[in-house]
Amino acid sequence: MKLDSEHLEILAVIVEKGGLTEGADALGKSQPSVSRSMALLEKRIGSALFEPGRRPLRPTELGQRLAKLGGQIRSANQEASLLVRRFQQGHAGRLRVGGTQIFMDGVISTMIADFQSRHDDVQIEQSYGYMDGLAAGLRNGTLDCAILPMPPAQVPAEMTFVPLLPGHNVIACRAGHPLTRRKGITLADIDNYTWIAPPSDSPLFRDLQRAVKAIGRDDFRVSFSGGTLASIMSVLTGSDALTIMPYSVVFLARRSLALDVLPLRIEHPDRQLGLLTMTGQQAPAALKRFSEFLTAEFHRLRNRMDHELQMARRRG
Amino acid sequence: MKLDSEHLEILAVIVEKGGLTEGADALGKSQPSVSRSMALLEKRIGSALFEPGRRPLRPTELGQRLAKLGGQIRSANQEASLLVRRFQQGHAGRLRVGGTQIFMDGVISTMIADFQSRHDDVQIEQSYGYMDGLAAGLRNGTLDCAILPMPPAQVPAEMTFVPLLPGHNVIACRAGHPLTRRKGITLADIDNYTWIAPPSDSPLFRDLQRAVKAIGRDDFRVSFSGGTLASIMSVLTGSDALTIMPYSVVFLARRSLALDVLPLRIEHPDRQLGLLTMTGQQAPAALKRFSEFLTAEFHRLRNRMDHELQMARRRG
DNA sequence: GTTATTATATGACCTGATGTTATGAAGCTG
DNA sequence: CAGCTTCATAACATCAGGTCATATAATAAC
Incomplete structure (x- = not known):
């Protein structure tokens, strides 16, 4: 016979709060509702959960023990709610990030380290690739985002490209x-x-x-x-x-x-280093966070690079 | 937002079994029912629990983690069912036993030890008292049973007395x-x-x-x-x-x-040592076990006492 | 590529659990 | 014993969740 977990949770709260009415309050339900749930549970298991004829309702031995298990269920449930919330806010989750090797290793990886130190429950799966492979990964859902240099004109139709830095x-x-x-x-x-x-x-x-x-x-x-x-x-x-x-x-x-x-200008196509994602797809919330984070980081990085450029000019 | 524990349990089974249909089987529910439960849960939390467009349904990262919590809930629930069963069979529970000191200490306590070695989850609360106090305890529900010498004629109306041994x-x-x-x-x-x-x-x-x-x-x-x-x-x-x-x-x-x-006969009222319980009251299942156990034990004790009496007669 | 198979989603319907308010009954307190 | 508190019950509405039948979509087979 399978018991109703909800019933056990209610029982736990009642026992914890020391009474049916207080328990109902704590649960945000009406007192009759809670009362009936307990009556139903008692009927199901065929034993009393509370000492009969005691007005501040007192659990029997069985009631006490079941309440303990109900408490376990309750805390697991609460943890689940918490987990969902954190996922939705992007504080938890998995992010599959692909990108070109040199750039990932040299720039992005330190940013990822920063990101993870703030969102400790976001698990990042990094992989390497070039444009075609990365786009394919995005399309078939094995990647959540890609970081790569790209000529803005070549962004595939179904994808969004957020430029982060001129590809210099x-x-x-x-x-x-x-x-x-x-x-x-x-x-x-x-x-x-x-x-x-x-x-x-x-x-x-x-x-x-x-x-x-x-x-x-x-x-x-x-x-x-x-x-x-x-x-x-x-x-x-x-x-x-x-x-x-x-x-x-x-x-x-x-x-x-x-x-x-070396103070030599190199010619190459006008490319931007940026973040490529699928457009319509509902993205994991962690991706939004990551994207915002990268944007901010690259903004800072650009400022620092510009600043150094100024200094260099002044010097020579 | 409170999640439905039942949903989390279902999720756990689906993930464990590797598919919705198999999960439904394992749960003893129909496939559509399980499907809808998951749809409802997804709607509630507003995120996908399964990768979209994958036929052997595969959980997302969030689904995976929630399933783990669902597993915890599930096992607590199962333990609860187990606990109820054991209580009902008398293998678990609490038994408040009252009795007269000398008799409890000299005879019953060793039997209790035996009983507990077989029913390791029955917790026995022993207390001492004489007839009036014990009867009061039974009446107000602070005792489950009493063991005392009693003239069979004096058993209170609302109680049942099981004789165990002549009160000699x-x-x-x-x-x-x-x-x-x-x-x-x-x-x-x-x-x-x-x-x-x-x-x-x-x-x-x-x-x-x-x-x-x-x-x-x-x-x-x-x-x-x-x-x-x-x-x-x-x-x-x-x-x-x-x-x-x-x-x-x-x-x-x-x-x-x-x-x-000493070989001297002592005159005293015709009393029986026995077990006194409330009559109608629904007794804890452990009490039934205990009562049966005592009956058997006293049967053996009587046989041994009779046997010794035979030996003594033969000798002198 | 087309078909077959299997896995999942959806529709229609019914039952039962759970929410509500109003009210009755019973234990506890002074 | 009166009055307060606590719990149970009645009557009703709603919705989750069970069923079967059936549609749809992904995978496998050819």
Whole structure:
């Protein structure tokens, strides 16, 4: 025989509050309603839950013990309500975030760390990919959002793109690199150094090809390839090799690594680094939070980058 | 917002079984019923519990977590059902047993120990009293049963008395007492020894008075009084004092103490030691068990006492 | 791709639990 | 014993939740 959990919860409150009337109050129900629920429960189990003929209603031994179980049920139920609320407010949940490797590793991951320290119950599943894969992930529901560089004109119809930062690539090198001491850098200067290549299927790699071509060369010497950001940084700071990177990545990495940027403008399509999501789809609330958080963080990041730019101009 | 515990339980089963249809089966409900319950829950919380457009229904992150809480509720509920069943079968519960001191201490307490070793969840609250107090306790519901000597004719109308043993008192002394070596014991013989008096308000004390009077004396010397069974036994075995006691108490005590019984018949009203309960009242199931248990135990006790009587007759 | 199969959702209907207010009965208190 | 408090009951309305029949949609099979 299955008991009604609701009945047990009511019982728990009555016993806790010390009386049917007070219990009804605490439950926000009318006294007769509660009374009848208990009568029904007693009828079901065929035993008394309360000592008969006692006016401040006192539980029997059985009533007492069932009330305890009712209390367990009650607290589980309350926790469930709480959980729902937190999910809806985005304080809990799962967020599947996809993005391009270098940018995720160099910029987003520290922001995710910040985000999680404020929303400790949001579980983030990160994955890597480029535009096509990420879009597919969004479409088939295995991703909640994607962070990637994108020409605003190419945003798929059913998706929304929130730009976060201009997609500005630079040529990076170790601090103190010989080229940083030159005033005017020439083709020949650059030609003396090898390149660290980003993954060969990445847009960054194509950017590198394009940039080199724009400088007037068809090929370039690759001294290191196939690594993720961590390896690239190690090679970069430990050698005179050059690489191409989003400026934001260099900017942030400079806080802990000795890096520098060559004063050379690189041509590439007008892209924005931003957040891509499915448009109509009802998004998890945590996504909204995450999106707002990223927007704010990138706003700050931009300010800091602009500020540094001012300083650099003043200096030279 | 309060969620329906029933819904959470259903969710738990669905998630556990891996599908709505299987879950409905496991719950013994129809598939549409379960489907609608989930639809209702989703509507209430305003979020999806299952990934949309997945045929073997798969829970969302929120659904997964709520299901876990539903599982907790479910197991508490099941435990409640179990508890009720055990109560009804008398394997659990509380039994308030009252009785006369000497008899409770000397006979019933060991039986209670036996009973509890078989019904480990029955909690026994023992109290002492004599007829009037015990009857009052039964009437006002502070006692579930009483164990006491009673003349069958005096059983109150609203109560039921189950005789367990003839209320046969004897004069006890230490083993090896001088009187046990005599063939015919005379008044004068007894007069040489002092008495250990049972509590002065006990029927046993009145029995002692009556017995002494029947022998032809009006008074008797009391060397010890006011003790419970344990003290009485100590004094009895450590001195030549005599006392009056139910034979059953002496019989059982002899297993571990050096006691003997004087071959003197004591006159007293025709009483039965037995179990007194309220008649109509719906008794706790544990009481029925206890009553049956006592009946069986006393049956065995009687057989053993009879057997010893046979042996004693044969010997002398 | 089309069909078959299986899984889930929906409609129509009925029962029963639960909410309400008004009121009666019974224990507790002074 | 009077009066207060506490609980139970009656009468009624509403809605959750049970059923079966059936539609729809995802997956599997061909």
